[in-house]
Amino acid sequence: MTLQTMSQDVIATAEKPALSIIDYSLSYKTANGLISALKNIDLTIPKGKTVGLVGESGSGKSSMAWSVMRYLPPNAVETGGAIRLAGEELLDQTPFQMADIRGRRMSMVFQDPSTSLNPTIRLGEQIAEVLMRHRGLTKAQAWAEAEVALARTGITRPKEMLQRFPHEASGGEKQRVVIATAFACEPELIIFDEPTTALDILTARQILDLFNQLRDETNVSALYISHDLGLVSRVVDEVSVLHKGVIVERGLVGEVFAKPSAPYTKQLIGAVPNPDRWIGVDAPTDPKTLIKLDGIGVHYGAPSKIQKMFWPEDAEKVGFWGAKDVNFEVRKGELLGVVGESGSGKSTIAKVLVGLQDFQGNLEIEGKTIGSRKAIDRAYRRRVQIVFQHPDASLNPRQKIGRIIARPLKLYGVVPREKIKARIAELLEMVRLPAEYADRYPHQLSGGEKQRVAIARAFAAEPELVICDEVTAALDVSVQAAVAELLVKLQKDTGAACVFITHDLNLIRQLAHRIAVMHHGKLVDFFDRPDARSQDRDPYTKALLDAVPVHTPVEAFEIA
Amino acid sequence: MSWGYFIRRLLAVFLVLAIVTFAVFAITTMLPGNAAIMILGEYATPDAVAALEKQLHLDQPWYAQYLSWVAGILHGDFGTSLRLSLPVTQVVGEAFVNSAMLGATALVAVTITAIPLGALAALKRGTGMDLGLGLFSYLGTALPEFVTATLLLVFFAAPQHGLFPAGGFVAPWEDLGGFGAHVVLPAATLGLVLMAHISRQVRSEMSEVLSSDYIRAARLKGLTERRVIRRHALPNSLAPAIAVISLDIGYLLGGIIVVEEIFAWPGLGRLLIYALENRDLPVIQAVTLLLAAVYALSNLLSDIVIALLDPRVRYA
Numbered sequence: 079m080t081l082q083t084m085s086q087d088v089i090a091t092a093e094k095p096a097l098s099i100i101d102y103s104l105s106y107k108t109a110n111g112l113i114s115a116l117k118n119i120d121l122t123i124p125k126g127k128t129v130g131l132v133g134e135s136g137s138g139k140s141s142m143a144w145s146v147m148r149y150l151p152p153n154a155v156e157t158g159g160a161i162r163l164a165g166e167e168l169l170d171q172t173p174f175q176m177a178d179i180r181g182r183r184m185s186m187v188f189q190d191p192s193t194s195l196n197p198t199i200r201l202g203e204q205i206a207e208v209l210m211r212h213r214g215l216t217k218a219q220a221w222a223e224a225e226v227a228l229a230r231t232g233i234t235r236p237k238e239m240l241q242r243f244p245h246e247a248s249g250g251e252k253q254r255v256v257i258a259t260a261f262a263c264e265p266e267l268i269i270f271d272e273p274t275t276a277l278d279i280l281t282a283r284q285i286l287d288l289f290n291q292l293r294d295e296t297n298v299s300a301l302y303i304s305h306d307l308g309l310v311s312r313v314v315d316e317v318s319v320l321h322k323g324v325i326v327e328r329g330l331v332g333e334v335f336a337k338p339s340a341p342y343t344k345q346l347i348g349a350v351p352n353p354d355r356w357i358g359v360d361a362p363t364d365p366k367t368l369i370k371l372d373g374i375g376v377h378y379g380a381p382s383k384i385q386k387m388f389w390p391e392d393a394e395k396v397g398f399w400g401a402k403d404v405n406f407e408v409r410k411g412e413l414l415g416v417v418g419e420s421g422s423g424k425s426t427i428a429k430v431l432v433g434l435q436d437f438q439g440n441l442e443i444e445g446k447t448i449g450s451r452k453a454i455d456r457a458y459r460r461r462v463q464i465v466f467q468h469p470d471a472s473l474n475p476r477q478k479i480g481r482i483i484a485r486p487l488k489l490y491g492v493v494p495r496e497k498i499k500a501r502i503a504e505l506l507e508m509v510r511l512p513a514e515y516a517d518r519y520p521h522q523l524s525g526g527e528k529q530r531v532a533i534a535r536a537f538a539a540e541p542e543l544v545i546c547d548e549v550t551a552a553l554d555v556s557v558q559a560a561v562a563e564l565l566v567k568l569q570k571d572t573g574a575a576c577v578f579i580t581h582d583l584n585l586i587r588q589l590a591h592r593i594a595v596m597h598h599g600k601l602v603d604f605f606d607r608p609d610a611r612s613q614d615r616d617p618y619t620k621a622l623l624d625a626v627p628v629h630t631p632v633e634a635f636e637i638a
Numbered sequence: 639m640s641w642g643y644f645i646r647r648l649l650a651v652f653l654v655l656a657i658v659t660f661a662v663f664a665i666t667t668m669l670p671g672n673a674a675i676m677i678l679g680e681y682a683t684p685d686a687v688a689a690l691e692k693q694l695h696l697d698q699p700w701y702a703q704y705l706s707w708v709a710g711i712l713h714g715d716f717g718t719s720l721r722l723s724l725p726v727t728q729v730v731g732e733a734f735v736n737s738a739m740l741g742a743t744a745l746v747a748v749t750i751t752a753i754p755l756g757a758l759a760a761l762k763r764g765t766g767m768d769l770g771l772g773l774f775s776y777l778g779t780a781l782p783e784f785v786t787a788t789l790l791l792v793f794f795a796a797p798q799h800g801l802f803p804a805g806g807f808v809a810p811w812e813d814l815g816g817f818g819a820h821v822v823l824p825a826a827t828l829g830l831v832l833m834a835h836i837s838r839q840v841r842s843e844m845s846e847v848l849s850s851d852y853i854r855a856a857r858l859k860g861l862t863e864r865r866v867i868r869r870h871a872l873p874n875s876l877a878p879a880i881a882v883i884s885l886d887i888g889y890l891l892g893g894i895i896v897v898e899e900i901f902a903w904p905g906l907g908r909l910l911i912y913a914l915e916n917r918d919l920p921v922i923q924a925v926t927l928l929l930a931a932v933y934a935l936s937n938l939l940s941d942i943v944i945a946l947l948d949p950r951v952r953y954a
Contacts, residue, residue, distance in 0.1 A: 177857075193850065193852060198947065259859065
């Protein structure tokens with residue numbers, strides 16, 4: 079170890095890497111004693127290079143970012159090692175010295191631009207304040223400089239954007255502001271903490287392109303933190319894979335992707351959805367319509383009576399169409415994918431289908447027409463079940479798992495009362511959870527396990543259609559793959575149809591028989607899975623498909 | 639701020655006031671029991687009762703009484719006090735000015751102490767200072783005005799040291815020092831409860847803002863702690879506190895009745911109690927309406943200030 083430290087030192091004096099982390103360990107003090115977050119981390123970012131740090135939630139990748147920025151919570155205990163910025167030890171800096179280094183010599187781009195910008199301060203001031211602090215500019219100079227910085231990020235009318243408040247800008251525009259702020263003082267190092275995770279597919283793609291462009295222009299060194307190996311392969315030179323606080327593998331991104339050596343890396347790469355690897359059930363041989371959506375429309379935000387009375391011209395503009403004139407049908411036993419960006423209306427359609435949302439138009443279930451939400455009866459509700467995105471929000475935290483699953487069993491009288499207990503055990507087994515889990519509370523389970531419980535609850539009613547609304551979006555990649563496989567297995571066993579709503583185009587192409595694409599509340603495209611790349615696809619579908627990261631190892635290798 | 643937002647709020651205030659006039663009128667006039675008999679006592683002669691009914695227009699149908707009353711108000715005429723034989727406008731006007739001076743002193747004192755204290759507690763969360771302020775707050779909220787008033791009187795107005803006068807009133811335009819001495823104890827009584835309440839509110843808002851992503855971002859931009867607190871954290875914590883302050887004005891109006899009686903402060907509270915004891919209906923109506931109007935307008939004012947502090951509200 080000393081030898082290694084020494085050789086690192088030699089490198090540091092020779093060419094001074096932008097960042098070198100040497101044998102660094104970090105723990106957190108908790109009620110249960112010290113919990114180790116990072117163990118003997120070695121990481122070097124040569125000048126002008128970008129290094130990726132990949133890991134799932136809880137791997138310690140965010141702790142690493144906070145360590146470098148010297149922004150650790152009070153219960154953090156550093157148990158040794160060094161973090162050097164251009165050869166200068168950061169661990170020895172006083173908080174006052176650190177405040178001077180932050181924003182000037184190293185800066186950070188955060189995951190969610192909608193929470194990392196102050197909602198009550200104009201965007202211009204939020205860029206300019208850094209320039210005033212670190213470069214001693216006057217207010218007027220700083221605003222002029224901020225305009226230049228913003229123009230570099232591809233904002234078309236930067237002067238106007240400076241005057242806006244965060245809620246007046248789109249997610250992509252806000253992230254550009256955050257990036258402009260990070261680059262404003264031309265720092266030596268920028269840490270990117272999942273900068274595209276909170277953004278839509280197309281916007282994320284643009285931000286990634288912007289990152290590559292700025293990196294070429296400024297020759298900045300960067301640490302790029304992400305859970306998404308495929309995405310990281312597009313922007314970094316080298317990658318380190320972090321698992322439970324330990325770097326299990328490191329190397330050039332192409333090599334790691336092509337020849338992963340650590341078992342964990344192999345598992346991670348294997349779990350990444352590959353659109354060419356079909357894992358779904360066989361398509362129903364004799365397609366029969368289960369539910370037909372006929373001209374479904376949902377209008378959100380009706381004007382109040384007072385508005386109608388006093389400001390009739392404004393009242394007409396109130397609200398928007400969450401979904402407009404949507405027509406498609408779900409076939410028995412199939413898996414229908416619905417894709418679109420946030421706000422495209424895909425969740426609105428899910429709510430209409432399960433009877434949680436008032437709608438216009440008609441639903442037709444096996445010939446029976448339902449013209450409004452109120453006309454939806456108990457029998458229909460039993461036949462159509464839903465699984466929501468966040469199991470934390472959809473499972474009652476005060477009820478035991480057994481009681482949660484028993485609810486639909488009792489409500490619909492699926493099994494006689496005395497058999498409920500046995501049925502709960504069966505259902506838990508169906509979703510590959512031990513029967514003892516019936517006596518646990520949701521908070522005692524992991525995210526993936528909770529989502530399995532939510533799935534078990536949906537299937538408890540023995541439905542003919544299960545709506546899955548972004549059920550994997552909140553889960554880690556490896557857990558996500560397992561949940562997707564579980565759904566396919568349940569479909570095979572029960573013959574239920576599934577409407578799978580997602581923004582993940584790679585995942586849906588592994589599962590779905592047919593895919594519906596929604597955009598601004600309208601159904602813009604509808605096709606059989608094999609036709610995804612055919613010429614007559616809607617331009618929007620093409621744009622989405624082009625924007626998703628390439629995941630197959632071979633292609634990634636070619637890029638690198 | 640958009641004018642539409644302001645006009646909508648203003649219309650709502652007028653609507654509230656219209657409903658209040660009706661409620662006040664209904665309670666004082668339409669409830670069972672003849673006002674004239676209530677005023678004259680049960681041994682009054684029928685002639686006297688009839689004469690008073692005519693004077694009060696009680697012989698007319700209730701809607702006519704209501705309309706003539708409202709028409710009078712719109713002309714600034716609240717009628718004549720039955721006991722004092724003076725125009726209600728004059729009687730209530732003087733009392734209102736006195737109460738407003740007391741209320742405003744209390745409110746200003748509370749605002750300039752409670753907000754920094756709350757912010758300080760949030761910044762020093764979990765320390766002795768935070769706990770001390772918390773304890774003080776709970777005591778302040780738990781003790782009713784007549785208890786705090788008594789305690790203050792015992793400790794600061796007892797004859798042996800006589801730091802402050804135990805009661806009474808001196809107009810500031812006559813003797814500013816005298817006014818100051820007289821206002822301290824009643825204002826402190828009113829203020830203690832509010833201070834506890836508001837500093838708690840600021841503390842919880844500020845703690846939440848301090849743990850937000852954008853404060854973390856501001857610190858990681860290397861901004862000075864001073865700027866992080868003053869420019870980023872404090873303004874965002876104030877909007878909810880101001881909403882609470884305006885709701886507290888309602889509480890203040892209730893507290894003022896008790897406090898004025900204890901400290902013999904010649905304001906609306908004392909006047910209301912006097913009018914109630916003497917069944918001076920026009921005065922009761924005018925004071926009640928005035929208190930409601932103050933409450934509604936202070937809420938309007940707080941809505942406007944909040945809209946200025948938080949740009950997102952302006953378009954709501």
